[in-house]
Amino acid sequence: MIIHIEPQSDIPIYTQLSNQIIEGIARGKLIPGDSLPSVRAFAADLGVNMHTVSKSYHQLEKKGIIRIVPKSGAIIRSTDELLKENLYDERFIDACKPVIAEALVAGLTREQIEALVSRVIDDFKGKT
Numbered sequence: 585m586i587i588h589i590e591p592q593s594d595i596p597i598y599t600q601l602s603n604q605i606i607e608g609i610a611r612g613k614l615i616p617g618d619s620l621p622s623v624r625a626f627a628a629d630l631g632v633n634m635h636t637v638s639k640s641y642h643q644l645e646k647k648g649i650i651r652i653v654p655k656s657g658a659i660i661r662s663t664d665e666l667l668k669e670n671l672y673d674e675r676f677i678d679a680c681k682p683v684i685a686e687a688l689v690a691g692l693t694r695e696q697i698e699a700l701v702s703r704v705i706d707d708f709k710g711k712t
Contacts, residue, residue: 585613589630597632601640606649609660610708616662620650647675 585608589597608614620626623641627634641658644650648666650658666672687697 587630589632598636598639598643601630601632601637602643605640605644607708609649611710614660616660616665618660619656620658620660622657 585604587601587604589600591597593600595603605614605620614620620641621629623634623637627637630637641650641652644658645652648669649661651661652658684697687700692700
């Protein structure tokens, strides 16, 4: 998986990294059980500070996407593990509310919003 960091972006680098790892999992380029590179190696490959990668990994761990195992590294958790913990319903709703509200204010209908969401899912699943 190739990570593209945009240093000039308003989005912090650790968030860019987290988002791209999540997208890599959604696209099937990273699968549950895969280990992510060590913080030191990943930072060197990306040309960023080790603390940046560490912050990204801790952000992913907090979201439940990875499990950090001492001396073994960061491991991608399975969908079954995530579903059992039921962490995503409220987080998903909270994240979507402002975007959906903005779409409604812009005049999009329920059907148009649903079509756009379907398009994003299809893109991640490679159905475009």
